[in-house]
Amino acid sequence: MAHFELHRSKINSSNAVGNDVKKIILGLLVSASALASSNKDVPTMSGKNGYVEPFQMFDNVYYIGDKWVSSYAIDTDNGLVIIDTLDYPYSRWIPINLKKLGLAGKPITHILITHGHSDHVGGAQLLQEMYGSKVVMTKSAHNLAIQQSNKSKGDNAFLPPALDIEIKNDSSMVINGHEFKFYLTPGHTEGDFSLDFTVEDKGIEYRAFVVGGHSVDGKDPKMIDQFLSSMEKIRKISLQPPIVKVNLSNHPHKNYLFENRDKLGTRGNPFISETNFFMFLKQQEHLAKKK
Ligand SMILES: [Zn+2]
Incomplete structure (x- = not known):
């Protein structure tokens, strides 16, 4: 407050x-x-509170999210690109996590928000103000963020970010020399976008995907249909070579993030798994069809 x-x-x-x-x-x-x-404004960094120690997943990707919601930092030549910003005030862990990872000196040039729910957009305004970052969203997601901000109260009260770059259609943007592809994938909310970009493991490139919103919120048949066609669209796109091998889900339980973190350093990079991504798509479709 x-x-x-x-x-x-x-x-x-x-x-x-x-x-x-x-x-x-x-x-x-x-x-x-x-x-x-x-x-005083930083929530206690305890497991009970959902705090997770940040860690490196790829040469250029770091996990800076919490126990329930994902946030990723993508390291480019000229700064960081952050994908999703957690629920406020847990977003306040993000700058601390970046410092722990030795990334504090890098500017956050862009913040990509997959959709307008508070658990993804909650810290966008804070980071935008701290780092002068450009916030990238769809118009619809931004409208939802405003609504969510108006409803937010107490310790969770947050302000909506300014919308600097609006994603209007499927498009590609080169950010600090790194290409990010944006796809409109409505269904979880009207304004979801999904992301497609390259990550590197020991210098070898892999295609990674962030599905912007998984699961259908209500039982609205129109939203369920929209969601299922978005999943189909994502499958088609990700099967085009090189096939997507990395599932950067925006909630950690959806891509077995912590299970895989615990396997890091044993044999290969556990986050490289075509099965993980395509099973995830299948599960999301299955859950939506059950509604
Ligand atoms: Zn959501």
Whole structure:
């Protein structure tokens, strides 16, 4: 709550002053809030609270999420790209996790938000403000984020990010020299996008996929149909060579993330598994059809 109020007063006071002064005040407030956040605003980093030690999955991919929701940092030549930002205030673990991984000195240039639910967008505004990152979403996901923000309260109160880059259709974007493909895959919500990009393991490239929203929320037949056609679309795209081998699900229980983390360093990279990805698609379809 305290955090939310601080941000609200920041916005109000900055409207009344000139640009330069505004920047200075914002700068001061950001550093003040960064200091303040070093203790009281950061939820206790315990397993009971869902905290997970961050770890490296690939040469260029790190897990910085918690026990329930995934967040990934993709390391490019010129900065980090973050995929999803957790529920607020757990999002406050993200900068700490980056520091633990030795990535604190890198700018977060872009934040890709798969859909507008609070557990994915909750920390986007915070990170956008801290790092000056560009937030990438669909318009529909951004509208949902605003609604979710309006409903958020207490310790979970968060502000919606500014929408810097709107994904309007299936498209490709080169971010810091690294190509990310975006596909509209509605069904979980109207504004989901999925991501397709390359990860590297010991210098060898693999195609990775983030399905932007899994499972159908309600029993609306229209949404179920939409979801199933999105899953079919994803399957077709991912079977085109080189076939997708890495499932970067946006919830860790969906890609056996922790089980695979525990196998790291034994034999090969456990996150490289075509079966993991295509079984996941099948399971999602099965669950949707049951509704
Ligand atoms: Zn969701």
